[in-house]
Amino acid sequence: MRQVYLDNAATTMVHKEVIETMNEYYGNLYGNPSSIYDFGQTAKKAINTARETISSVINANPDEVYFTGGGSESDNWAIKGVMAANSKKGNHIITTKIEHHAVLHTCEYLAKNGYEVTYLDVDSDGLISLKELEEAIKENTVLISIMFANNEIGTIQSVKEIGEIAKKHGVLFHTDAVQAFGHVPIDVKEMNIDLLSASAHKIHGPKGVGMLYIRKGVRIDNLIHGGAQESKKRAGTENVPGICGFGKAAEIALETMNDKMITISTLRDKFLKEIPERIENVKLNGHPTQRLPGNVNFSFEFIEGESLLLYLDMEGIAASSGSACTSGALDPSHVLMAIGLPHEIAHGSLRLSLSEFNTEEDVDYTIEKLIGVVDRLRQMSPLYTRRK
Amino acid sequence: MYTEKVMDHFKNPRNVGEIEDANGVGQVGNAKCGDIMKIFLKIDDKDMIEDVKFLTFGCGSAIASSSMATELIKGKHIDEAVTLTNKAVIEALGGLPKVKVHCSVLAEQAVKSALYDYAQKSGKVIAGIEDYKPDEDVHDHDDEQL
Numbered sequence: 001m002r003q004v005y006l007d008n009a010a011t012t013m014v015h016k017e018v019i020e021t022m023n024e025y026y027g028n029l030y031g032n033p034s035s036i037y038d039f040g041q042t043a044k045k046a047i048n049t050a051r052e053t054i055s056s057v058i059n060a061n062p063d064e065v066y067f068t069g070g071g072s073e074s075d076n077w078a079i080k081g082v083m084a085a086n087s088k089k090g091n092h093i094i095t096t097k098i099e100h101h102a103v104l105h106t107c108e109y110l111a112k113n114g115y116e117v118t119y120l121d122v123d124s125d126g127l128i129s130l131k132e133l134e135e136a137i138k139e140n141t142v143l144i145s146i147m148f149a150n151n152e153i154g155t156i157q158s159v160k161e162i163g164e165i166a167k168k169h170g171v172l173f174h175t176d177a178v179q180a181f182g183h184v185p186i187d188v189k190e191m192n193i194d195l196l197s198a199s200a201h202k203i204h205g206p207k208g209v210g211m212l213y214i215r216k217g218v219r220i221d222n223l224i225h226g227g228a229q230e231s232k233k234r235a236g237t238e239n240v241p242g243i244c245g246f247g248k249a250a251e252i253a254l255e256t257m258n259d260k261m262i263t264i265s266t267l268r269d270k271f272l273k274e275i276p277e278r279i280e281n282v283k284l285n286g287h288p289t290q291r292l293p294g295n296v297n298f299s300f301e302f303i304e305g306e307s308l309l310l311y312l313d314m315e316g317i318a319a320s321s322g323s324a325c326t327s328g329a330l331d332p333s334h335v336l337m338a339i340g341l342p343h344e345i346a347h348g349s350l351r352l353s354l355s356e357f358n359t360e361e362d363v364d365y366t367i368e369k370l371i372g373v374v375d376r377l378r379q380m381s382p383l384y385t386r387r388k
Numbered sequence: 389m390y391t392e393k394v395m396d397h398f399k400n401p402r403n404v405g406e407i408e409d410a411n412g413v414g415q416v417g418n419a420k421c422g423d424i425m426k427i428f429l430k431i432d433d434k435d436m437i438e439d440v441k442f443l444t445f446g447c448g449s450a451i452a453s454s455s456m457a458t459e460l461i462k463g464k465h466i467d468e469a470v471t472l473t474n475k476a477v478i479e480a481l482g483g484l485p486k487v488k489v490h491c492s493v494l495a496e497q498a499v500k501s502a503l504y505d506y507a508q509k510s511g512k513v514i515a516g517i518e519d520y521k522p523d524e525d526v527h528d529h530d531d532e533q534l
Contacts, residue, residue: 304450380443
């Protein structure tokens with residue numbers, strides 16, 4: 001059976017070159033970067049090469065990139081670390097209702113411990129209001145944490161404008177760029193970004209490695225205490241193979257970004273055009289144009305997302321849904337709620353996320369199967385008026 | 389995540405559809421929670437369930453629970469059908485994940501709701517649902533038991 005992987009926002013296939021690079025550092029070059037002999041120094045050089053490549057993806061300086069155990073750790077560190085180090089300035093954080101749980105739950109944790117958090121609303125396309133953002137800034141505001149692009153609906157925020165507002169008011173700006181890094185152009189200088197989280201496994205790199213960009217001069221406390229690794233900011237022997245794999249993946253992402261943005265968004269647009277043409281009662285979620293090249297998100301009325309995923313899986317198609325049933329929660333995704341979807345429409349959402357490994361045939365196959373699966377579930381649904 | 393039995397009833401659900409001349413129809417759940425079940429009963433003059441069909445909006449386990457519940461009551465006398473419990477549905481499915489137990493509760497309630505409708509229409513008394521209130525929200529997620 002044909003296998004179509006359309007869940008690249010969850011994780012991606014690791015590039016062959018990345019695996020080759022990683023194998024070298026699992027194999028012969030296994031030294032500890034903290035050791036002074038050649039074994040160690042070879043590993044140290046390798047992670048610094050990776051640091052340089054990764055910094056160039058976002059136009060940062062290499063010494064502003066700190067490796068972590070992944071995107072969630074980066075988000076936790078950015079928020080907790082900045083709030084702790086700047087307590088004299090204040091205790092207020094501004095974020096949004098559509099952040100990843102790594103940001104939302106960190107903010108909720110801080111709120112329980114006496115911090116003040118403002119959660120900005122988003123419009124039906126998933127965009128925050130810049131006016132509301134500016135109005136939310138107070139004397140005691142330390143940090144704005146707003147994601148670059150949303151993992152579920154793909155909406156890309158007006159990051160440069162957010163950076164300008166933050167700079168104007170002397171507030172630090174962190175962005176969770178896990179879905180955007182290596183996929184769309186990011187320039188931390190031009191966009192006035194002070195902190196940025198990224199992850200390797202969303203760009204065909206390994207799992208368990210990420211990075212936090214911290215602009216030089218930003219005050220931040222350490223999250224992991226211990227040895228002197230990562231300029232004494234993040235202790236623990238470096239994940240050398242992971243970091244080198246991340247570096248290789250970033251190198252490929254940077255080299256091919258412009259081409260891939262075109263090829264992947266062409267496939268995306270085929271979905272965006274053909275699904276509403278060929279299936280009735282569907283709704284596009286997320287911004288129609290200001291969205292990630294690989295993100296497709298539709299709600300199919302009268303049916304439920306988990307059933308849809310399981311039937312698609314039977315056809316070899318791997319996708320994702322914001323339905324409550326897929327997460328074990330009772331409410332559907334907080335993102336779909338925040339863009340104003342009624343519960344029953346949110347329950348019927350489907351996210352298809354593309355990568356460079358997808359083809360036009362994948363898209364055609366998926367649309368054909370989707371038509372059948374949606375119809376089959378609708379025929380079973382008491383909400384659907386059956387047409388004989 | 390699901391047992392083979394659940395997947396079998398999900399992939400090939402039994403008794404899907406409507407019965408046009410049904411004499412007992414029940415619907416429970418709500419779209420807000422993400423699952424609705426509607427059960428149609430055709431009960432003969434000896435109070436035997438001659439035919440049963442269902443329509444379900446919901447996840448894999450909701451569809452499988454509906455399918456299994458209809459199988460368990462098909463051909464049964466209404467007095468026996470009314471004793472169907474969510475536990476019996478879970479057992480017949482070889483188990484459900486804990487977060488999906490409410491699907492089996494919904495299936496039990498959908499059967500009771502349809503039988504209640506039959507009792508109302510036919511003027512019969514079915515032991516076990518005299519106190520059944522179809523308008524109450526039976527979809528209480530806190531009221532679930534394994």
